[in-house]
Amino acid sequence: AYHTGFIVSRALTKPNTLSHHTRYDTAKDYDNAIKYYSEALELNPDNAIYYSNRSLAYLRTECYGYALADATRALEIDKNYVKGYYRRATSNMALGKFKAALKDYETVVRVRPNDKDAKMKYQECNKIVKQKAFERAIASDELKKSVVDSLDIENMMIEDDYTGPKLEDGKVTLKFMKELMAWFKDQKKLHRKCAYQILVQVKEVLSKLPSLVEITLKEKITICGDTHGQYYDLLNIFELNGLPSPTNPYLFNGDFVDRGSFSVEVIFTLFGFKLLYPDSFHLLRGNHETDNMNQMYGFEGEVKAKYTAQMFQLFSEVFQWLPLAQCINSKVLVMHGGLFSEDGVTLDDIRKIDRNRQPPDSGPMCDLLWSDPQPQNGRSISKRGVSCQFGPDVTERFLSENKLQYIVRSHEVKSEGYEVTHSGKCITVFSAPNYCDQMGNKGAYIHLRGSDLKPEFHQFSAVPHPNVKPMAYANTLLQLGMM
Secondary structure, eight states, X not given: OHHHHHHHHHHTOSSSEETTEEOOOSHHHHHHHHHHHHHHHHHOTTOHHHHHHHHHHHHHTTOHHHHHHHHHHHHHHOTTOHHHHHHHHHHHHHTTOHHHHHHHHHHHHXXXXXXXXXXXXXXXXXXXXXXXXXXXXXXXXXXXXOGGGGOOGGGOOOOTTOOSOOOBTTBOOHHHHHHHHHHHHTTOOOOHHHHHHHHHHHHHHHHTSOSEEEEOOSSEEEXXXXXXXXXXXXXXXXXXXXXXXXXXXXXXXSOOSSSSSOHHHHHHHHHHHXXXXXXXXXXXXXXXXXXXXXXXXXXXXXXXXXXXXXXXXXXXXXXXXXOSEEEETTTEEEESSOOOSSTTOOHHHHHTOOOSSOOOSSSHHHHHHHOEEOSSSSEEEOTTSSSEEEOHHHHHHHHHHTTOSEEEXXXXXXXXXXXXXXXXXXXXXOOOTTGGGTSOOOEEEEEEETTTOOOEEEEEOOOOOOOOOOSSGGGGGGGTTOO
């Protein structure tokens, strides 16, 4: 008992103790909490509180599958443990399992009717469940018309008092992009006519690309990971590494939006550069360029607040055309998530993916957006509750069968901004420093040169930004489970 208490005390070393757990400050703290609670559970495997607290740590590190399993185990041990219902509901919300979440939130509200936080989450979850039911009820088998068909951009008026950037003869120019970045930096809004022009044009450009983009690199390319609406950190990348140009190409590897408060600014900046330099500025789809994620993590609410619901529908259409992977010099494969739940997937299989849709719950498209590496051989159930985790032997076989050297992926916050695993054959890069304003991680980007394809890592820290709160309830998922 003494030893168990010592281990738990190590898991609770940070200040600001709240009930049985602590508000940790960095990704490393959460990892340590998971480690120490796991050790405590080895000694005392029937303690519901330890499972519940480890569930919170998993929530903070976005391991929603593990968080769900721990919360469920806590309730198996003690069916009256209210926090277990709360954490299980939070986990199911994060996984998009709204009906299951609603049932647990109902339990919490029934037991604690005066808990304002629980009541708010119940109401929000109930709203989503009803909205989903309504969407299913009005769904039609007819081919869904594009938002573009209902737009009359030509006759949209730009008011005289608008002094911001405008497209020149309907085209993006370098002058426009410089003005746009400065305009956004001052927290000003791009006129809706210009915004629609960009979206319509970038949809056309992206729709002509294959699901697997293949490029020949002679000089250098910069690969960036998740940016997650952190606009001021995106500007810092361009400050440190230079603006995009035909001689300074970039590849942004998904998760441009959600979480951060400036997703609209990030995505319009990236789309603008894609239009300006279509052959040297590359964008791949992440798991957050999807409707479910955008609904839960802020982008949908942000677009509706800054523009309209119609514009979000157009964003949804555009995101579906983002390519899923990129192959550099036939040797390096880049994707947002990772490798596959089954062996035998080839580059040709990726080429054949019909990507113009919301991703399915399984299969190669899902894996490209969602999977994660693991240190041990083989595959295991995903810590996220979606796709799988794959080991170094899986990576080795895939690379060998497809005559590749290594993969580059993103999708996971890393304390140093990047991580090299699987004997150098699986590289993770993450470009959102101090993720969600609380993880304390560095950001990074990678330089790749065509001559040797040897990755060069460049780290950077977060820069100050205006204190604007994200525009969606589920953006607080990192803070959920605090009951």
